[in-house]
Amino acid sequence: MYGKIIGTGFYVPDNKVPNEFFESIMETNDEWISSRTGIKSRYFSKGENTSDLGTKAAEIALADSGLSPEDLDIIIFATMTPDTFMPSTACLVQKKIGAVNAFAFDISAACSGFMYALAVAKEFLENGKVKNALVIGGEVMSKALDFTDRGTAVLFGDGAGAVVLQRSEEPGIINSYLGSRDDVKGSLVLKALPVDNPFVSNENDTNKMTMDGREVFKFSKQVIMDTIDKVLEGTGYNYDDIKMIIPHQANTRLIDYAIDKNDKLKDKFYINVDRFGNTSAGSIAIALSEVRQKKLVEAGDLVILVGFGGGFTWGSLLIKM
Amino acid sequence: MEQRIKEILAEELSVDIEEIKLETSLKDDLNADSIDMMQVVDVLEQEFGVEVDTSELANIITVADIVNYIESHK
Numbered sequence: 001m002y003g004k005i006i007g008t009g010f011y012v013p014d015n016k017v018p019n020e021f022f023e024s025i026m027e028t029n030d031e032w033i034s035s036r037t038g039i040k041s042r043y044f045s046k047g048e049n050t051s052d053l054g055t056k057a058a059e060i061a062l063a064d065s066g067l068s069p070e071d072l073d074i075i076i077f078a079t080m081t082p083d084t085f086m087p088s089t090a091c092l093v094q095k096k097i098g099a100v101n102a103f104a105f106d107i108s109a110a111c112s113g114f115m116y117a118l119a120v121a122k123e124f125l126e127n128g129k130v131k132n133a134l135v136i137g138g139e140v141m142s143k144a145l146d147f148t149d150r151g152t153a154v155l156f157g158d159g160a161g162a163v164v165l166q167r168s169e170e171p172g173i174i175n176s177y178l179g180s181r182d183d184v185k186g187s188l189v190l191k192a193l194p195v196d197n198p199f200v201s202n203e204n205d206t207n208k209m210t211m212d213g214r215e216v217f218k219f220s221k222q223v224i225m226d227t228i229d230k231v232l233e234g235t236g237y238n239y240d241d242i243k244m245i246i247p248h249q250a251n252t253r254l255i256d257y258a259i260d261k262n263d264k265l266k267d268k269f270y271i272n273v274d275r276f277g278n279t280s281a282g283s284i285a286i287a288l289s290e291v292r293q294k295k296l297v298e299a300g301d302l303v304i305l306v307g308f309g310g311g312f313t314w315g316s317l318l319i320k321m
Numbered sequence: 322m323e324q325r326i327k328e329i330l331a332e333e334l335s336v337d338i339e340e341i342k343l344e345t346s347l348k349d350d351l352n353a354d355s356i357d358m359m360q361v362v363d364v365l366e367q368e369f370g371v372e373v374d375t376s377e378l379a380n381i382i383t384v385a386d387i388v389n390y391i392e393s394h395k
Contacts, residue, residue, distance in 0.1 A: 036356050214375045217359045253356045 003125035003133065004172025005321065007067070007164035008289035009060025011053050012043040012157070012276065019154065028150045034274075038252025042157025042277030044142040049083040051092035053160035053282075054138040058097055061134070061289070065164035069097045072164075073130035075104035076121055078113030078137040078281040080190055080310070081144055082106060093136065102134070109180075110188065111248050111309025113137055113281030118163070118305070118317055119176035125167045136162040137285035141278070144190050146208035155251070156209075157277030161285025171320040174237075174302075177230040178315040179223075187215035188310035217254060223314045224258040227306050228265075231316035239265055243301035244291065248308055249273035249283040270296070280309065297321050322369070323388055329368060330384065333361050343385040371395060 018041045019030035034040055045053075054077055062069060077090035084092075090104035109116040114137030121133040138160025145153045165172065190209040194202035228245065232238060245268045247255055252271055259265055272287050279286060284305050291297050301321045308314040323343070331338040334351050347353040353361065358381075362373045365387065371394045373381075381387055 036354055212375060213355075214359050214362075214378070217356075218363060221363060251356075257356075257360050 001126050001128065002168050002170065002172040002174070003122045003165040004168035004170060005163055005319065006166045007061040007063070007065025008162065008292045009057045009062075009064055010159065010161040010286040010289040011056035011060065012159040012286070013045045013048050013053065015044050015046050016041050017044045022150070022154050025147060026150045026153065028154060033154045036253060037155060038271070038274050039155065039277050040274045043159055045140045045158045048140070050079050050081050050138050050140045050160070051083045051089045051096065053140065053158065054089060054093045054136040054162065055096040057138065057160040057162035057285070057289070058093055058134055058136055061162035061164045062097070065166075067132055067164060069099040070101055071132045072099040072102040072134050073132050074121065074124055075099060075102045075134045076107055076117040076136070077104070078107045078109065078117040078135075079139055080108055080110050080113065080280060081139045081141060085192075090136070099134070109281075109309075109313045109315070110311055111250065111278070111280045111283065112307035112311070112313040112315045114161070114285045115176075115305060115307040115315030115317060116178060116313070118173065119178055119315060121165055122173045122176055122317075125165060128167070131167045133165045134162060135165065136160060137281035137283070139280040139282050141280055144207075144209040146210070151213055152209060152211050155278050157279045159276055159279040159282045159286050161282055161287070161289045163285065163288065173317055173319050175231050175235050175318040176315070177227065178313075179227070180311045180313040183219075183310065183312045185212060185215055187212035187219070188312075190310070219312050220250065220254055220308050221258050223308050223312075224255070224306060225262065227308065227314045227316045228304055231304060231318045235318060237302060237318065241302050242268060242304055244268055244270055244297055245304045245306065246270045246284055246287045246291065247306050249276060249287060250278050250308075292321075322391065325368065326365070326384065326387055326391070329364050330361060333357065333364055341384060343383065343388070345384050346382055347384070348382070365391065369395065
């Protein structure tokens, strides 16, 4: 049995923010940002939280699938910017869409989160524990950004994507591969609650995301191609069989550098970071939804999703659409 | 080593190797931006087996700075 994609959807806040916006709040400009990152604009929330974005994406994906909310058995939400630590963002979505028969939980694997969530859903679907799954990747990154740091503030965006999967005898998700290792130098950090109790004081701790761009660059370069190769291993498929590769949308310069020596793969990479920025766990989910909506992939096409990010974490899926 | 460094710079920055002298500034003369620098340093690290600390990147201005850095850290 397989987990097969039967519906997708994505949603971003109705507030498009071009690079020029940052010129008024920090020393940067459109040319600087776009030449180094490929990003031209992103969307920032004007109040909607992560569960709101996820709910809208889920409703579109459900409509696309033809299922009702009551048909869902499991809801997994990948995010590092939850509305609340408790309840989980997945439970908030469950309530908002009325998925009364599902069990719901969040997964934390930063920009690889959607890969981790899909891989977990795949296992539940294959072992027969569930029939219908809703997997969401979404973030309101603008909550976590330090708007005085031009090295990070310009890179990220808000948005969510959702996928509905169904247990199927026809191939869907063919293979998954996940990995992680210690980010020794703390190059990608978003702090949670500090230990601040009657025995210790830590109330001034910052809760904004920090990044060491060069360490992240090195890490990403090391894992992107390897993670693509690993998910093909043992499947009998090779590069030529793949219609499209949807990478985590971090930075076009980085992706170009990582695939430098693989010219025949280059044209297969789908890029939309120019319009959305890096939406972390949302990015691959949004891109997957977009390529289905635009009919850039058809039933039967093989697609690889590849994520990489904080943790460090990485992961990939080989999917027959 | 100097020749090899020039070859790497020419390749990574897509410039003519004849343009690269010891006193050439990576940023001003070869138009290398911060992402280019990460890319160049990544290749240099693999080629020469050195590790360039991120904080040292700001001190690398010219081709000669790269040569000196690698020689003193080998």
